[in-house]
Amino acid sequence: MELLIEQYKQGYSMILKEIEGLTEEQFLFKPSEKDWSIREIIIHISDAELVHIHRMKAVLSENNPVLTAFDQDLWTTRLKSQQVDHQLYLELFKTMRESFQPILLQLTDQDYLRIGTHNQDGQLTFKEIFEHSIEHIDTHIGQIRRVKSLFR
Template sequence: MEDLKREYALGYIMLREAIEGLTEEEIRYKPAPDKWSIHQILIHVTDSEISATSRLKKVLAEDKPMLISFDQEAWANNLNYDLLDREQHLLLFKLLRSSMQPILEHLTSEQSLREGIYVDQARFTFKQLLEFRVEHVCNHLDQIERVKKAFQENQTF
């Protein structure tokens, strides 16, 4: 669990490092009309973190709470991600992660096993939900690398 907590705490730094030195053109580049730009990925990661932080706290505070997901495509399409302030969202991501640190520092092994239940009846422990948060950032870091590579390949033509 300690390694998981450390990885969770590094999420913001890893996102920052992934975009360090990129131009606005690179950050706004979409590899295909139906693919997200790095800018959109970062907004999405923060929106997802807003929802996930609430779920994590719910699982710790309430007895087997109902958990709700969000439609990421609807959010990206209907909230005008391209117009949102990336720096504000990155700061919000950082604050959300840091707000969880005192909770994680005092987390007991019993608390890590507390469960939340999704509408489809899928059950997840706090630890599993935290693992998903770490995986989520890692998956999007891989996606950012793919977009960067696609941008570079597009520039050679």
């Protein structure tokens, strides 16, 4: 579990490294109408972290809680993520990750096996949710790289 916790800790610095030196124009660039800009990706990462932490806390403290999905595309468009300060969301992401780390350090092996029931994906263990939150960053770093490569 120590390796997972270390990977979790690295999420923020990995994002910072990927966006270092980008211009405002690059943050706002959308390869197509349906694609997200780097700004929207960053805000989505923070939104998803909020959801992941809620799910993890629910699983750790409640007996088989219901975990609900969210429509990431609607959150991005209806909440006008393209017009929001991504720096604020980066700080929020950093703070959420840092605030959850002391909880992670106290977990037992049994805690990692606790479950919740996702309304679309069925039963999930804490460990599965935690691993997903880590993998989520890798996925979106790949997406940021793709957007950067298409910027002209």
